[in-house]
Amino acid sequence: MAEDTDGGIRFNSLCFINDHVGFQGSIKTSPSDFIVIEIDEQGQLVSKATDGSLYEISKMQSEPSNFVKKPKLNIQNVSLEHENSEGAADLPGCSGGDRSHRSDSEKENSINGVTSKCEEESIDLLSSLLDEKTHTSLGQFACDIKGMWNSQAELTEPSPELSLGKILDKNQRAALHSAVRQKFPFLITLGHNSEVVVKPNLEYKELCRLVSEEEALGFFKYLDAKKENSKFTFKPDPNKDHRKAVHHFLNKKFGNLVETKSFPGQSHSAGNPDSAITVRFREKAHGKRSHPEGERRKAVHTAFTLQKENLETFEAIGFLAVKLGVIPSDFSYAGLKDKRAITYQSMVVKKVTPERLKTIEEEIKKKRMNVFNIRSVGDSLRLGQLKGNHFEIIIRNLRNQLNDSASLRERISEAIENVKNRGFVNYYGPQRFGKGQKIQTDRIGLALLKNEMVKAIKLFLTPEDVDDPVNKAKQYFLQTEDAKGTLSLMPEFRVRERALLESLHRFGVTEEGCVRAWFSFPHSMRIFYIHAYSSRIWNEAASYRLAVYGPKVVEGDLICSDEDVDEHFPSSKVHLVTKEEESANTYALHQVVLPMLGYNVQYPENQVGRWYQEVLSRDGLQACRFRVPALKMNVPGCYRHIVKHPHNVSHQLVHPDPATEEADDTTSSLSLSFDLDASCYATVCLREMMKGDI
Known part of the structure; x- marks a missing residue:
């Protein structure tokens, strides 16, 4: 048993289940030394065709029964820049279960359950679409409008407005309109000659005279999300005349978009039941013939295979989202892939046609990415919708673990056979916790479970022992708790830190303020x-x-x-x-x-x-x-x-020069390939083979 930095006593040494000696070597010396290829539900490998124009699916060569078929989990996308599992289609821990156990009220788009992905993604998207000065000006403009309304002051005529500049790309312009309205439902955006202008939403202010600000916020977020077949419900209201006024306002202002109804609630007052107003979008007419009951037009879905090199999965998605004018949550995938590698994986993007995706292929290539097999499909991918991952790995600088009589070749063969037959301990890899970081992610998680919100924020913003702008900014925050000052020091590319600091600047470094700040991150x-x-x-x-x-x-x-x-x-x-x-x-x-x-x-x-x-x-x-x-x-x-056990294992010692076949094995590299079930870590499998932390 060993003591950790928080004073808790845990058994924290990782062990082995094989008794071979192992060997030493270097992995991930370059991305091309670590290739990850997804294996789909049919047991097929995903890789590009030799001509680079299409996407080729290669049949697995043997042992198809060794793979466990993954159930089709009904879970939402995980967007984690921290999770760099090498091809592990890891639903971090059990995220799928979390989504499937949400209460009915959370699933409704009601005032108690508006959890729009658009809102969660809007901060990151705004940061990518606006420069720092404009982004800051937008936040200040929003604060000024709210401050004026909270002070009961009337807006001057004409209403104040803020220009966000000209956005030439139509899709990026559309994404900006949506992101602003999701983050600031009390503002509206207007467009003229590619310029985006922000003004106060006077209809929001008028609705606030009839219902609470919380309800008004929820209603306008619902309205902007435009989610088909969804509903929004105001709080129960026993006053019939007041409900009539709300009905009248909604029908007058938004009657072409929505319809309203009152439904009895559970409580009763003086024999008169409370009623709640529910809003839903009007059904769209589809020409002279209506669609059969229950049938509706499906959103466009485009599937493709993404190849990336030395990029985090979500760094790649963020880049694609900006180029295509959508938000990151419009992308779906079966599993996350490692950063320090060349990886191939299936993806689906909503609201983008195959033709539109093909227009940005050249821009994608400049970002160390490529796309293949672009085609229309009927639906998104689900996390876990795969069997596993295939790995092609080169281990360099080979050497013996011990000075004994056995040759390096013998030690390697022994190690691989043992792990192939007896398996390896199915640990989560060190990258899950932030390998090498001073504050690892599990400590932040413990603080959140204990509802220590301020502590969790400070752990997240704890600097590493590196003298660079990011860590200087973090150090300044811990010393001063000055979120605004820290924002001015934090580099633009640190999107998560900046999103958190913006919220702390608005709401303060209190328990409640830190709770709000955590909502700047997706669920x-x-x-x-x-x-x-x-x-x-x-x-x-x-x-x-x-x-x-x-x-x-x-x-x-x-x-x-x-x-x-x-x-x-x-x-x-x-x-x-x-x-x-x-x-x-x-x-x-x-x-x-x-x-x-x-x-x-x-x-x-x-x-x-x-x-x-x-x-x-x-x-x-x-x-x-x-x-x-x-x-x-x-x-x-x-x-x-x-x-767990690796499948389809093969290996070969590769000499630097074919003429040196009889040379010492220490001059060689090991070429190793194997398949792993989803959620398994290749580095953990290699650790068992080599008998050492890597």
């Missing part, structure tokens, strides 16, 4: 930190389980014998090992699972289960329900197999 990024904490605990639990019981399956272990599941299977598929089953050696280690923390998981009923409870108690989470209502986050939990 998937907020919950990523909690999943990082859960992943850290899972790694430590796996080490503890193996240290206490070794490879034997014992009474109280949790196992899953169903071969057709991934790590997000329900508790109904988990079985508790009995004493009789332990004696009969009924199960093998590769069937044992451990829970990822959450409110809907079962824990082992042996020493490992007690270990979980001790760790939660020491981290101050003994009463934690794994829900953070202030940040709209729920974590149901899931399960993960302790051991």
Whole structure:
């Protein structure tokens, strides 16, 4: 057991399950040394054609039954710049479960549940579409308008306005209009000769005289999102005359777009039921013949294969979004891919035609990216909609782990065969936690679970020991808590930090202000930190389980014998090992699972289960329900197999010069290829082979 920096005691040493010696070498010396190719649900590899014009799908060569088919998870996209798993289609921890367990009220576009992706993405998009000076001016203009309205002052005629400059690209202009209105629903945008002008939304002000500002904000966000078949519901109102006034205003101002109805509520006052006004978009006429009932026009979806080099998945998506005039959440994908690599993955973008995507191919190539197999499809991709990833890896600077009589060639063959046959411990890779960072992501997640919002913000803005503008800005914030001053120091390209600081400047560095600041991040990024904490605990639990019981399956272990599941299977598929089953050696280690923390998981009923409870108690989470209502986050939990195996493994020693075939093996490199199930880390597999941290 070892003590961490927060004073909690944990078992934090990662272990091995094979007893070979291993070998040493260097990985990721260049992106071309680490190639990741996605494997789709049909077990096919995704890679480009030799002529570079099309996208080729190559059949897997063997062992198709080794791959676990992923269920089609109904989950939303994860957008995490921190998550650089090398091809791990990692739903960070259990994000899919979180989305599927949202309450009905959260799913409604009502005043209590407006969680528009457009709003979550608007800050990042505004930062990319506007220069720093204009972006700052827009924020100040919005504050001035709200301040004037809050002081009950009347706007002068003509209304004040702010020019955001000329945006020549039509799609970028449309994206800017949408982003401004989502972030500031009390403003409107107008266009003239490619110029975008911002003015106060007088209709918003008028609606605020009839309903609360919270309801007005929600209504205008709903109106701008234009989501088909969605509804917006105002708060219950027992006053019939007041409801009539609201109906009249909405029909007069927006009757060509929406229709309103009143529905009885649950409470009663003096025998008169409360009623709530619900708004929905009017059905559009589709010519003389209407569509069959329930049928509606589907949004345009364009599928393509993205090749990228030395880029984070979301850096690539952000670039494509700006060029195509859409928002990052319009992109969907099956899994995240590593930054320090050349990767191939399937993607789908909404609201963009194949022809439009083809027009930016040359610009894409300048960003170390390429696209292939551009085509129309019927729907978006889902996270987890893949079988795994294929890896082509070069390990350089080979050398023996020990000075013994065995040759390096023998040590390499022994290591690869052992891992192929016995597998590796299915740890989360170090990049999940921010490898090399002073404050790792799991510590931020722990603070969020404990509702320590100010502490979480300060952990996020803790500087590294590097003398550069980013860390100087962070150091200034920790010393002064001056968000505005820190903004002036923070470089433009640090989008997340700037978004957080802008919110802190508006709302203050208080518990409530920090809660609001966290909402400058998309839901998937907020919950990523909690999943990082859960992943850290899972790694430590796996080490503890193996240290206490070794490879034997014992009474109280949790196992899953169903071969057709991934790590997000329900508790109904988990079985508790009995004493009789332990004696009969009924199960093998590769069937044992451990829970990822959450409110809907079962824990082992042996020493490992007690270990979980001790760790939660020491981290101050003994009463934690794994829900953070202030940040709209729920974590149901899931399960993960302790051991995984690589498939289709092949290797070859590559000599620098074919004429030196008999040369010392230390002058060679190792060419290694294998397939892994989704959510597995190639670096963790290599760690088991090489018997050392890499």
